[in-house]
Amino acid sequence: MADVRWIYDLAIFLYAASVLFYFNDFVQSNRKVNRLAFGLLAVVWALQTVFFVSQMSEKSYFPVLTLFETLFFYSWILVTLSLLVNYFFRIDLLIFFTNVIGFVVLTLSMFLPETPQQTIPQRLTSELLFIHIVLALFSYGALSLSMIFSAMYMLQHKMLKQKRWTPLLQRLPSLERLEVYAYRMNMIGVPVLLLAIILGTIWGQLVLPGKMWNDAKVWTSLLVLVAYSYLLYKRFRTGWLARKLAVGNLIAFAVLLFNFLLTDASRFHRWL
Structure with a gap:
C-alpha cells in the first residue's frame, strides 16, 4: 500500500x-x-x-x-x-x-x-454485504445532493425575502428548479437506501441471526428511511409548501449524518 x-x-x-x-x-x-x-x-x-x-x-x-x-x-x-x-x-x-x-x-x-x-472473519464477508454497503453509500451521495439543493433553496428564499439582489442570487437556479432537483435526488436516494437496508437485513439474518436487532444503528437506519419516505409522501400527496419540505429535508439529513457517525459506536456494524 x-x-x-x-x-x-x-x-x-x-x-x-x-x-x-x-x-x-x-x-x-x-x-x-x-x-x-x-x-x-x-x-x-x-x-x-x-x-x-x-x-x-x-x-x-x-x-x-x-x-x-x-x-x-x-x-x-x-x-x-x-x-x-x-x-x-x-x-x-x-x-x-x-x-x-x-x-x-x-x-x-x-x-x-x-x-x-483485525482479521475479517470469512463468514462475515459476502456479496450481499458489499452490495449493501455500496448501495447505502450511493444513497447517501444522492441524499447529500438533495440536502445541498434544499440549503440553496433556503438561502435564495431568504435573499429574496430580504430583497438582496446580489450577484450570488443571479447564479442560483430558480426556487422551483431547486425544489424539483431536491425532490428528484430523494426519489433516487430513498429507493436505493431501501434496497440497501433489505439486503443488509438478509445478510444479517444469514450470518448473525437475531443479533442485528440489538444494534442502535439498525434502528436509526430505519429512522432515516422513514424520515425521507415521509417527506416524499408529504410532497406527493399533501402538497406541502416547498420551504417546509426544504426544512424537513435538512432535518432528515441531520438524522442521516447522525446515523453515519453512529457506526463508530455500533457493535454490529463495527467488527473491524
Whole structure:
C-alpha cells in the first residue's frame, strides 16, 4: 500500500486546491478560475479511482468495509456526482458545496488506518454485504445532493425575502428548479437506501441471526428511511409548501449524518 500512498496524498492536495479555486469563483465569479477548479477536480477523480483500484488488487475483499474505506468511497461518490452534475446541469455552486463535504470526508479518512485492525472473519464477508454497503453509500451521495439543493433553496428564499439582489442570487437556479432537483435526488436516494437496508437485513439474518436487532444503528437506519419516505409522501400527496419540505429535508439529513457517525459506536456494524 505504501507504494501507492502518494496517489492518495496527491489527490488530497489537488482536492484542496480545487475547493479553494471553487471558493474563489464563489466569491468573485471568475470563469477562468472555475474551469481550473473543474480540471483539478477531474484529476482528483482519476487519482481516487486509481487508488481505489489499487486497493481492490491488494486486498482480499471489495474495499468498503473499514471506516477509512467507506469515507474514501463516499468522497469518490461525491466527486463523481459533481462531475456528472457539471456535465448535465452546470450548477457551479452545487459543485462547490458538494466538494466542500467531499474534501472534509476525504481529509477525515487521513486519520484512520488503511487496513483492518483485525482479521475479517470469512463468514462475515459476502456479496450481499458489499452490495449493501455500496448501495447505502450511493444513497447517501444522492441524499447529500438533495440536502445541498434544499440549503440553496433556503438561502435564495431568504435573499429574496430580504430583497438582496446580489450577484450570488443571479447564479442560483430558480426556487422551483431547486425544489424539483431536491425532490428528484430523494426519489433516487430513498429507493436505493431501501434496497440497501433489505439486503443488509438478509445478510444479517444469514450470518448473525437475531443479533442485528440489538444494534442502535439498525434502528436509526430505519429512522432515516422513514424520515425521507415521509417527506416524499408529504410532497406527493399533501402538497406541502416547498420551504417546509426544504426544512424537513435538512432535518432528515441531520438524522442521516447522525446515523453515519453512529457506526463508530455500533457493535454490529463495527467488527473491524
